[in-house]
Structures are given as structure tokens and as C-alpha cells.
Amino acid sequence: MKYIPFILFTVLTNAAAQLMLKQGMMTLSPAVMAQPNMALKAILIVFQPWVFFGLATFVISMASHMFVLSKVDLSFAYPFLSLAYVAVAVLAWQLFGEDLGAYKIAGIVFICVGTVLIAQSGSPLSDRPHATHSTPATAMTDKAQS
Template sequence: MKFLPFILFTVLTNAAAQLMLKHGMMSLGPLSFEGVNPAIKVLQIVFSPWVFLGLCIFVISMASHLYVLSKVELSFAYPFLSLAYVAVAVFAYFVFREDLNAWRIAGIALICVGTVLIAQSDRSGHEDGTKLAAAPLKTSEISK
């Protein structure tokens, strides 16, 4: 639980990046590559303000995630990223007026329940959120 703030920071920056990317792509309008060099079009997309900001925030999110992975088990940290879907779905409903129907709400509830269960699994771990690893197997032991 010690690294939960870093995990949540990763989740929130991931969600923020997705929302910025969506806003950027909406501001560009429907994409068309007709009569345009695809490389030039990709550069126009990447360097449009909201898309560029979203990509920068995504890099920050990935750096945070790498830090988290250096401190806790992957099977503990990675499922928390599903909370980014929850945040994106809720914010997309309010900001972009996207649909949030009963099926999506049920899925969001299941994601939240699953994440709480995974968070509870760390209570039996060590103070720093890691577990003691078993002795590594030698190559000769694998073939037995």
C-alpha cells in the first residue's frame, strides 16, 4: 500500500493523456490522407497542441509506471491500470457527452470490485509492497 499513490498517479496521468488525445483528434476533425503525404499528416497530428500534450503526459505516466514496477509486483500493479478505463469513461461522459449505459456501468463496477480485491491481496505482503522471492532456479534444475 506504500506505493499506492504512485500507482494512482500513473492511472490518472494515463487517463488524462487519453482524454487529451481524444480532444486533440476531435479538434482536427475527420482524418483524410487524400492528396497529402502520410508522413506530413502524421507530423501534423503529433504536433497539434492537444495531441502533443497528451503524448507528453503519456510519457510521464509511463515513467511513473516504470518506477512502480521497480517497487512492487507486476501482478499487483498492472491491474490498477484498469482504473484508467473507469476514469476515462466517467470523464468522457461529462466532457464529451459519450454514452454511459447500464452495460458500461456494470463493467465499471466489476473493474472497481476487482481492483479492490487485488489491493486487498497486498495486505499480507511486506511493508514495501514486495514479497520475498524464492531462490532462483538453476538451469540444471529446470530440466528435471
């Protein structure tokens, strides 16, 4: 449970990146979108400030996620990323006026309940006494040697 703040940081930076990318794509000039040269168009899009910072925030989110994966089980950490959908849906509703109807709200409730259940059932790697982590290949090698 001590890695939950790091997991939530990963979730929030992931959601922030999505919101920045959306803002960036909404504010592209028509001249960029009309650019016939696809390589130049891609460069112009990537270096649009909101898009650029959104991509940079994704890098931070992925670095945080890699740290988390070094400390907890993947089956524990990965489902938390679904909370990014919750944050994005609510913030997109507030910031961009996107629809947040009954089905989305029900889905958000299910995501939150599922994440709580996973959080209760998972155990970080470092919390296990003498945990060994072998791949299927090393497990077979160990079995063959004994």
C-alpha cells in the same frame, strides 16, 4: 500499500493522456486530415497541441509505471491500470457527452470491485522480508549449482 498513490498517479496520468488525445483528434483541422502526404499528416497530428501534450503525458505515466514496477509485483500493479478505464468513461461522459449506459456502469462496478480485491491480496516487493526475485533462468542455474 505505500505505493498506492504512485499507482493512482500512473492511472490518472494515463486517463488524462487519453482525454487529451481525444480532444486533439476532435479538433484537427480538415486541412490536416486531407493532407495526402502521410508522413506530413503524422507530423501535423503529433504536433497538434492537445495530441502533443497527450503523448507527453503518456511518457510521464509510463515513467511513473516503471517506478511502480520497481517497487511492487506486476500482478499487483498492472490490474490497477483498469481504473483508467473507469476515469476515462466517466470523464468522457462529462466532457464529450459520450454514452454511459447500464452495461458500462455495470462494467465499471466490476472493475472497481476487482481492483479492490486485487489490492487486498497483493503485496509490494519491498514489504516482503528478504524477498528474492529470480527469473526462471536464474532459478534453474541456482538449482543446478546446488
